[in-house]
Amino acid sequence: xxxxxxxxxxxVFDFVTSHKDRNAISLVCKxxxxxxxxxxxxxxxxxCYATNPERLLRRFPCLKSLTLKGxxxxxxxNLVPHEWGGFVQxxxxxxxxxxxxxxxxxxxxxxxxxxxxxxxSRSFVNFKSLVLVSCEGFTTDGLASIAANCRHLRDLDLxxxxxxxxxxxxxxxxPDTCTTLVxxxxxxxxxxxxxxxxxxxxxxxxxxxxLKLNRAVPLDALARLMSCxxxxxxxxxxxxxxxxxxxxxxxxxxxxxxxxxxxxxxxxLEAAPHCLSAFHPICHNLTSLNLSYAAEIHGSHLIxxxxxxxxxxxxxxxxxxxxxxxxxxxxxCKELQELRVFPSDLVGGxxxxxxxxxxxxxxxxxxxxxxxxxxxxxxxxxxxxxVAKNCPNxxxxxxxxxxxxxxxxVTSQPLDEGFGAIVKACxxxxxxxxxxxxxxxxxxYIGMYANQLEMLxxxxxxxxxxxxxxxxxxxxxxxxxxxxxxxxxxxxxLADVSKYETMRSLWMSSCEVTLSGCKRLAEKAPWLNVExxxxxxxxxxxxxxxxxxxxxxxxxxxxxxxxxxxxAPPFVWIL
Amino acid sequence: xxxGSVSGSASALSNDENLVVSCEDSCSPVGNELELGLxxxxxxxxxxxxxxxxxxxxxxxxxxxxxxxxxxIAGIKRTADSMAATSGQVxxxxxxxxxxxxxxxxxxxxxxxxxDQNSEIRQEVNKNRTDATNMRSSMFVKVTMDGIPxxxxxxxxxxxxxxxxxxxxxxxxxxxKTGLSTRETDGRMETPVKILPDGSSGLVLTYEDxxxxxxxxxxxxxxxxxxxxxxxxxxxxxxxxxxxxxIL
Numbered sequence: 084x085x086x087x088x089x090x091x092x093x094x095v096f097d098f099v100t101s102h103k104d105r106n107a108i109s110l111v112c113k114x115x116x117x118x119x120x121x122x123x124x125x126x127x128x129x130x131c132y133a134t135n136p137e138r139l140l141r142r143f144p145c146l147k148s149l150t151l152k153g154x155x156x157x158x159x160x161n162l163v164p165h166e167w168g169g170f171v172q173x174x175x176x177x178x179x180x181x182x183x184x185x186x187x188x189x190x191x192x193x194x195x196x197x198x199x200x201x202x203x204s205r206s207f208v209n210f211k212s213l214v215l216v217s218c219e220g221f222t223t224d225g226l227a228s229i230a231a232n233c234r235h236l237r238d239l240d241l242x243x244x245x246x247x248x249x250x251x252x253x254x255x256x257x258p259d260t261c262t263t264l265v266x267x268x269x270x271x272x273x274x275x276x277x278x279x280x281x282x283x284x285x286x287x288x289x290x291x292x293x294l295k296l297n298r299a300v301p302l303d304a305l306a307r308l309m310s311c312x313x314x315x316x317x318x319x320x321x322x323x324x325x326x327x328x329x330x331x332x333x334x335x336x337x338x339x340x341x342x343x344x345x346x347x348x349x350x351x352l353e354a355a356p357h358c359l360s361a362f363h364p365i366c367h368n369l370t371s372l373n374l375s376y377a378a379e380i381h382g383s384h385l386i387x388x389x390x391x392x393x394x395x396x397x398x399x400x401x402x403x404x405x406x407x408x409x410x411x412x413x414x415x416c417k418e419l420q421e422l423r424v425f426p427s428d429l430v431g432g433x434x435x436x437x438x439x440x441x442x443x444x445x446x447x448x449x450x451x452x453x454x455x456x457x458x459x460x461x462x463x464x465x466x467x468x469x470v471a472k473n474c475p476n477x478x479x480x481x482x483x484x485x486x487x488x489x490x491x492x493v494t495s496q497p498l499d500e501g502f503g504a505i506v507k508a509c510x511x512x513x514x515x516x517x518x519x520x521x522x523x524x525x526x527x528y529i530g531m532y533a534n535q536l537e538m539l540x541x542x543x544x545x546x547x548x549x550x551x552x553x554x555x556x557x558x559x560x561x562x563x564x565x566x567x568x569x570x571x572x573x574x575x576x577l578a579d580v581s582k583y584e585t586m587r588s589l590w591m592s593s594c595e596v597t598l599s600g601c602k603r604l605a606e607k608a609p610w611l612n613v614e615x616x617x618x619x620x621x622x623x624x625x626x627x628x629x630x631x632x633x634x635x636x637x638x639x640x641x642x643x644x645x646x647x648x649x650x651a652p653p654f655v656w657i658l
Numbered sequence: 659x660x661x662g663s664v665s666g667s668a669s670a671l672s673n674d675e676n677l678v679v680s681c682e683d684s685c686s687p688v689g690n691e692l693e694l695g696l697x698x699x700x701x702x703x704x705x706x707x708x709x710x711x712x713x714x715x716x717x718x719x720x721x722x723x724x725x726x727x728x729x730x731i732a733g734i735k736r737t738a739d740s741m742a743a744t745s746g747q748v749x750x751x752x753x754x755x756x757x758x759x760x761x762x763x764x765x766x767x768x769x770x771x772x773x774d775q776n777s778e779i780r781q782e783v784n785k786n787r788t789d790a791t792n793m794r795s796s797m798f799v800k801v802t803m804d805g806i807p808x809x810x811x812x813x814x815x816x817x818x819x820x821x822x823x824x825x826x827x828x829x830x831x832x833x834x835k836t837g838l839s840t841r842e843t844d845g846r847m848e849t850p851v852k853i854l855p856d857g858s859s860g861l862v863l864t865y866e867d868x869x870x871x872x873x874x875x876x877x878x879x880x881x882x883x884x885x886x887x888x889x890x891x892x893x894x895x896x897x898x899x900x901x902x903x904x905i906l
Contacts, residue, residue: 160750161798165811217755243757247800247889250870271757273888274870352761376761426752429762458752485752516753542751567750 089114093122102127121145128152129562129587131169131193132612135645136177147186148212149178153193155590155639156540157565159217162592162637164618166652169193172202173650179206187212187238194218200225204232212238212266222247223272230256238266240293248274255280264288268295270319270350278304286311292344295319298352303331309338317371318342319350323358336361349373349399356384366391370418373399375425386411396420396451401427402437402458409441413448421454426485439466446473454479461492462519467501471508480505481516487543487568490520497521503528506536516540526550530557537562544569551575555582565590573600580607588641596638599631604640605658612647614639615656756798763797763815763884797884803831803861803892814884820876824863831892865890 096119099105109119125148128134140146153169171193178185185207195218203210210233223246229239230253254277257264264284269276276299285291285308293316294308300321309315339345345365354377369392374380380388381403389395389408395416402424404412412419422445424437439462446452446469453476462484482502490497498519506512506529513535517525521544529536530553537560545551551571554564555578564586572595583589598615605613616637647657754762802809810830817823863875867886875883875890 157750157753159755160753161756162750217757243755245757248870273868376758378762425754425758427762429752458754483752487748487751540753542753 089118092118096122100125124148125187126150130641130643131171131174132645132648133587133641133643136174138645140177140181140183144181144183146178146183148189149174149185149187150189150191151193152191155565155588156192156563157567157590157592158192162567163639164616164652164654165219167616167655168648168650168652170650171195172199175199175203175206179203184209186210187214189214189216190218191216192218194220195225196220197222197225197228201228201232204228209235211235211263212240214238214240214242215244216242217244219245223249223251223253223274226269227251227253227256230254230261231258234258234261235263236261237263237290239264240266240268241271242268244271246272248272250274252277252280254284257284259287262287263290265290266293266317267291268293268319270295270297270321270352272297272299275299282307282311288312289314291315293317293347295350296321298322302335302358306331306335306338309335309342313338313341314344315342316344317347317349318345319373320348320354321350321352323351323354332358332361340364343368345369347371347373349376351377351380354379356380356382359384359388362388363391367393370394371397373397375399375401375423377401378403378427381427390415392416394418397422399423399425401425403427404437404441406437406441406444409437410444410448413444416449418451419445419449420451422449422452423456424458425456426458429485436460439463442466443469443473446470450474451476453477456481456483456516458483458485460485461489462498462501463491463493464496464498464501464504465491465493467498468504471504475508476511477505477509478511479514480509480512481514481540482518483516484518487518488520489518497524499524499528503532506532511535514538517544518542522546523550523553526553530554533558535560539564541566541569543567545571548572548575552578555579559585561585562587564588566592566594568593570595572596573603576600577604577607580604583608583611583640584642586642588639590637590639591635592637594634594638596635597631598633598635601635601638602631602658610642610644611640612643613658614651615658616654617656618654760797799887799889801827801830801890801892804894806831812890814887819880820883823875827863827890827892860895862893862895863890864893 092115096105096108099108102125105119105123109116120142122145123143124145126139126143126146127150128139129152131151131153139149151171151174153171154163154167157163158167169192171190179202186209188203188210189212195215200221203213205228213229213233213236221244226239226241226246229236236257257280261284265288267284267288276297278300281300282304285294291312292314294312295317296305296308296319298321300308302323305320305323309318339361342365346368348362348369348371351374356379359380366388372389372392372395374385378401381401385404386408389398389411393415396418398412398416398419398421400408400412400423404424409424412422424441426436428436437457437459439459442455442457442459442462443466445455450473452474455477456479459482462482491501499522502515502517502521502525506515512533515529515533515536515538517540523546526545526549529539533539536558539554539558539561541564548571550569551566552575554561555575561582567590571591576591576596577600601613601615605611615635616639618636651657797815798811798813800809801812812823812826812830814823817826864872865875865883865887866872866889868888870888872891
């Protein structure tokens with residue numbers, strides 16, 4: 084390859100698109116490093132504090148697409164205070180100053196302000212795509228800037244963000260000349276929507292393939308929208324309540340029949356189940372169905388709908404479907420690859436919840452299943468062993484038994500053997516979440532068998548430091564380890580400091596690690612940021628005489644090339 | 659300084675008070691804790707597995723391991739900040755994104771309220787059921803106060819009545835801890851200020867509902883409030899009067 088001119092090598096590199104592969108080729112030799120960095124257009128930064136904007140721009144000056152993740156995963160469950168960090172503003176400022184030709188920005192768990200969005204919209208002429216997942220800090224005013232200023236906007240995709248809805252007219256801020264939209268997802272907005280502006284926008288967007296509406300868009304508006312966008316591939320229905328004999332419902336039926344490209348359906352945020360039959364004609368084309376927010380769709384209406392969806396690859400559903408419903412899924416959806424079952428009611432079981440039987444049925448009926456997230460009331464080792472036998476292809480396996488520490492409900496044993504069977508059989512397992520009663524034994528299995536495991540979530544599990552040590556020593560590919568309420572302490576934390584250099588991050592909350600343990604770790608590993616998050620006033624760590632032995636409530640550590648961050652709030656102590 | 663994501667020790671204190679001294683009918687504590695096998699002592703979080711050791715197993719090895727586990731876990735003691743003791747919930751469990759949790763609670767409250775709007779007794783029962791439902795999940799809403807640039811977040815499901823909510827908000831915004839600038843609290847440190855519905859203290863508590871309208875807090879039954887509230891705002895009385903006129 085050294086005999087080829089740079090342009091040829093660069094052309095070859097154009098075919099290498101995955102981040103992992105690109106990182107690998109940049110390590111081969113200096114010349115490849117140089118060619119690679121000038122030709123890299125898409126950069127993924129899994130932890131925004133692992134580097135900084137200046138370094139990013141120095142290395143990749145031809146950047147077009149940036150993906151940034153901010154807060155640790157457990158922030159999704161309120162375990163991280165809102166002011167912790169993850170601000171996108173400095174990144175946008177630096178990108179704007181450098182005049183890089185940014186076209187795409189994807190953010191997850193970051194704090195985004197209206198100011199940031201305004202700056203973004205004004206700084207990059209060719210900006211095309213904004214995807215915000217689980218972010219917060221902005222309002223519809225920020226969206227108005229994006230709509231108004233991004234002339235070539237293709238994607239505006241807002242997934243499960245907390246957005247202050249000022250009920251402004253952000254939708255009318257899209258100029259009449261804007262005809263390039265491909266994706267428009269505002270399902271998470273809580274306020275009213277200007278239906279006229281929306282309909283006009285959809286009508287002048289011939290490339291629109293993905294449209295996800297919020298609660299405020301009623302059924303008659305949906306009918307009109309669908310009839311002017313029959314090319315739709317991905318639809319999120321807002322409000323779906325109407326009299327099935329009404330004229331608008333008939334119009335909807337007609338419009339739906341024309342949407343022969345529709346492959347993905349979601350939403351039904353407020354739904355009258357008897358209207359679902361309007362969608363039956365296109366169900367046989369669906370590959371993705373997300374009814375996890377459709378609390379009102381269950382029972383026979385739900386089953387009837389699913390029975391039409393023979394090509395389904397991805398299904399997100401509420402546990403009100405029940406084990407019987409999952410059996411229907413198992414017998415109908417033979418192409419199923421990903422299943423997520425969310426709880427619909429957190430108070431107590433009830434007869435609508437799912438159990439281990441539903442999981443076993445799915446594993447038996449869906450041979451292509453590789454990703455599962457399953458919230459349930461109970462589980463047994465026997466069921467997990469069966470699931471492992473039926474589905475050795477799991478890449479992601481997340482099981483959440485709602486009651487912490489719950490054992491096998493038949494034998495009262497811990498669930499070590501069940502999870503052990505999963506990790507032993509599923510050689511490609513990359514992500515695992517544990518729950519139920521678990522001893523150190525499960526971690527022995529994980530360390531022994533889970534060779535490809537990159538992310539592990541542990542809650543209320545284990546007996547001693549040995550558990551955590553098994554994982555740290557055994558899982559060579561571990562990237563993100565997050566632990567809460569488990570009895571792991573300093574011994575495990577400090578056993579192999581160099582391990583953390585190979586990982587993106589470690590989170591430990593309500594465990595047994597002490598302040599002095601964390602201090603020792605920080606001393607041994609200056610290339611780590613060791614953050615202690617301490618919210619309570621009466622636990623002032625500096626003032627307390629016995630500070631060394633004091634237990635740390637929340638520990639978050641991550642490798643970084645840029646040292647201590649400057650934007651940490653007062654309750655975050657970086658050692 | 660209290661983080662915003664957990665209703666901090668202030669609300670924990672007010673909930674402690676609620677459990678000891680019931681403030682109203684609607685504030686009856688819910689006894690769901692035993693189902694989980696949680697043994698909760700006030701002010702502490704911790705899982706002791708006394709319930710399992712009692713229930714279950716015939717084999718001696720598992721019961722001894724469960725007992726030794728109980729002692730290990732009982733050894734993990736944390737402050738009331740983790741909220742488990744006072745409201746029967748564990749922070750961040752089950753692991754469901756806040757956005758999804760909020761939409762679940764809204765759906766449940768909405769169903770319960772709309773089932774029967776006539777009977778008073780039904781409403782009471784529903785409210786307690788709503789409370790029971792809400793006990794297991796968080797519902798965080800933003801709270802802003804006129805004159806204070808930084809907003810906070812509060813978990814509405816940590817409260818069962820308006821009085822406890824009001825107490826918490828007063829703690830959060832009107833009683834300064836070390837670290838807050840005194841600039842905002844001049845003149846407020848001497849007399850405890852209350853946020854009263856009649857606005858006689860100069861401040862009034864309002865909320866934005868699902869339709870985007872701003873309403874005075876306290877007018878509707880708690881369960882209905884929970885089902886429609888989107889965010890809270892502590893307004894100066896003069897502003898509130900103006901807004902009220904706009905709504906009317």
